[in-house]
Amino acid sequence: MRIYLGSDHAGYDLKNHLVTWLTAAGHEAVDCGPHAFDAQDDYPPYVMLAASRTAGDPDALGIVIGGSGNGEAIAANKIPGIRAALAWSEETARLGREHNNANVISIGGRMHTEDEATRFVEVFVGTPFSNEERHVRRIEMMSDYEKSGVLPALPGAAG
Numbered sequence: 001m002r003i004y005l006g007s008d009h010a011g012y013d014l015k016n017h018l019v020t021w022l023t024a025a026g027h028e029a030v031d032c033g034p035h036a037f038d039a040q041d042d043y044p045p046y047v048m049l050a051a052s053r054t055a056g057d058p059d060a061l062g063i064v065i066g067g068s069g070n071g072e073a074i075a076a077n078k079i080p081g082i083r084a085a086l087a088w089s090e091e092t093a094r095l096g097r098e099h100n101n102a103n104v105i106s107i108g109g110r111m112h113t114e115d116e117a118t119r120f121v122e123v124f125v126g127t128p129f130s131n132e133e134r135h136v137r138r139i140e141m142m143s144d145y146e147k148s149g150v151l152p153a154l155p156g157a158a159g
Helices: 009-024 043-055 070-076 090-098 114-126 133-148
Strands: 002-007 028-031 061-066 084-086 104-108
Touching (some): 090 114
Parallel strands (some): 002 028, 002 061, 061 104, 084 104
């Protein structure tokens, strides 16, 4: 599987580790930067590039990494077609894929050990979307909004 990665300085070391780990696991890891450590860099260019490339490659996934992972998830979710899930446990990584069909995982590099973060990625990449009707329906509501700008109808609201 092709997996696009982007980070900032706080996620730089973990990103590099994951590129190596993913490659060893047989995946095609695409490093969207940064390619050198810079303590003053900004995450949006790297994260949004990884998310944009993921959105344009429907069979791919993405990984974005920062200090907490919050800003990175927000930035990735600005890209149409991206559903980025902030993972802080194996369960949130699994549910992001299984229930939300997340195509990007966001991880806080300062929040977890390298082993924990690697396990989150392993679970995320290895978990398929459930395709349960309720989850498909919810994702379609968000996708429709993304395209039209029209909020989903409230349950029981007259049309």
